[in-house]
Amino acid sequence: MLAAIHIQWVVGVIFIILYSVTILGLVLVIIAENRNPLKTIPWVIVLLLAPGIGLLFYFFFGQDNRKQRIISRRTYKRIMKRPQEGKLPQDVCTVPGPYQPLVTLLSNNNQSSLLYGSDIKIYTNGADKFKDLLNDIQKAKHHIHFQYYIFCDDEVGTRFKDALIAKAKEGVQVRVLYDDVGCWNVKNSFFDEMQEAGIEVYAFLKVAFPVFTSKVNYRNHRKIVVIDGQIGYMGGMNIADRYEKGTEWGIWRDTHFRIIGKGVHGLQSAFLIDWYVISKKLLNDKIYYPPTPIYHDDNIMQIATSGPVGQWRTLLQAYIFAIANAKKYIYIQTPYFLPTEGLNQALLIAALGGIDVRLMLPKRSDTRSANMATHSFIDEMVKAGVKVYFYEPGFLHSKLMITDDALACIGSANMDFRSFEHNFEINAFVYQPSFAIQMKRVFMHDMHSCERLIPSRWLKRPIKQRLAESFMRLFSPLL
Template sequence: MGGNAITLLQNGEEIFPAMLDAIRAGEKTITYAQYFYEDGPVARELAETLAERCRSGVAVSVLLDAFGTLSMPAEYIETLRRSGCQLALFRPLTRTIFRNANNRNHRRILVVDGRVGFTGGSGVSRKWMGNGRTENHWRDTDVRVEGPAVEYLQGAFAENWLEATGIVLGGEGYFPRPLPPKGQVYAQVVRSSPEGGSFGMYTTFLLAMASAQRSILITNPYFVLDDTMADTLTSAVRRGVKVVVLVPGAIDHNLVRQASRARFGRMLRAGVEIHEYAAALLHAKMMVVDGVWSTVGSTNLDNRSFALNDELNLVIYSAALGRRLEQVFADDLRYSRKVDYRGWRARGITDRFLEFLARPLRSLM
């Protein structure tokens, strides 16, 4: 759909000020879904800012994934509830829902007054603060959206809120009609919920890769492809498409990294370029195809995102934003190390052993 204005937000130094400004401007409703939340300066400020809006009469709904936010201080939850915010946990870790406890809500969504939306890959922690070039901090990308696409961000939140609370969100405060055009960008919100039978993200990525004619640029922290997706990338190289992948040099889950690196050989032999980000912990989830099709969101390129978690990405059809994301990719490569086949083959016995341990866990990653 056309008529959208989309702003790229790089790292905590841009993401959190933009979100906080939008929340402070909220007048009717604020909906906020977060997978990861732990203590830190920005975590406290965000909780207090949401609480202030509640006390001012704004209807604030906060949805926290019960597993990803285990480290969130109880003090913040109490602050939100005491201020009148509606707060719910998505799939609490209890025996009664154990059958789907492994299916998490990995979506990141903020919508203010049904008119301004945010999504991406960022969590809330001191590790997300800064410029993405600092050791032990996250390098991430989010987007700010205005225009008709915001309704679909809100719809994704309402879907998860209904499951968690049994409450249907509706009305002008959440879904103002009509949403006037705010820009010239065509965009689409793609969401998947494997527990509900939807695998939209997997199909979206696969079709985009298969359609590429010139280039595929991938930034992703969890790059554990299945055979079909790996074949699609190597087929793209054979038809002359330049495929460049940026993955973390270090990450929070080392077994996932080893599961990813175990299959580098096949990709490198086929001509896929692979680089490992060295300046910080890479968490951005982006892909640009032919400089005109791009996506930013919560989806990792692994089975957990495609077959277990609820995920959401914004797909953008814009040459201008495609060029901007290509430049972001090029800037990140300056802080990365290229992986070559000879170096990969020479990896040590410890790495090979961890790859072996990770093999039976690939379906859970």
């Protein structure tokens, strides 16, 4: 009896020692990686409160891949060579003065060229976007590059699958990239059917447990279509029924661009880099970057990508710069608002400095935990003078920022830790006053469908609710 108790005591002591050493080791690893302290604290809390699950979550979601390279510098330069060939000197393009440093920033940290003379069509609902995209697919002559975070096997997804198969049978080169985690619920047979029809199909960072556990947290959230190097689509919409039919509680409000002209070359290079990473097939022939006419003399844009690898957080830096340099107003739409400390401070400083800062969020979210954490950040915003609007007709999934009637930015990136730190994203920065004003009208139109948050009422929320929201905020870097 005593011997058994002694053995149990020894085993218990050994477990405690091993567990303590493991936790200490992980903390040392995180410190050595020079992580943001705000991201270190949540992991320590998770590991202390839930040892087994916390350890499992860390190995799946907590590893830092910033120093890894998913593509060699030589290959990256070869792919980027083509869009750079048609690059115009910055002094030829008239970018609003305050945004010249932003142009340089995106050029230095992302090799993003100024792309001149494009035409952009705006979509605010899935039905219009899907109709035009199917029509453009049917007219394709040489290639279709199709990349989505979510490509569902529902009614809308099947419509696009059949259209792509039809073009492949006509001899058009069709390449499809989808995110492995984003499409976890999609049957393998859906993609197998496309492969059997001659379409090249790859899953981005395919997860094969337990070997590639770190890849679960690093997802390709981009939405890119390029047709014959002349027509491109990008923005917030995936391929799924809900973008056309809405949700149980209302419409699905989103923003997407159709680009024709030079801007398509920025989308093409982003796709071909991802394509090489996954397929190891290098495509950089001139045929993928055909000459394009000039549609609008004053349309200048940069297509910028960002991801969890590499030294810089490109989109985060660009957002902070644009916010910090706004002089009149900053209008933002985002489905999730979980800002990094730098972004949070930039918005607070702008509002306190008298800039008209407006933040539009969905009144009802598809993610309860993220929504609770978002509410804790709103407290600071309204105290600083930010005007907050809750979109009521359904789910607001649009990712839009407009500043000073001069800059409009849309893409796949949400205003949260996950988009800026973990996901592969793509955004367009458009330096055209008339276009910024057009996007401002879209924002103003949406305001008519919003409930304006009244600070005095908001700050009187029940203490129990506020504590729960503050607790979820601790985990905002992980949501």
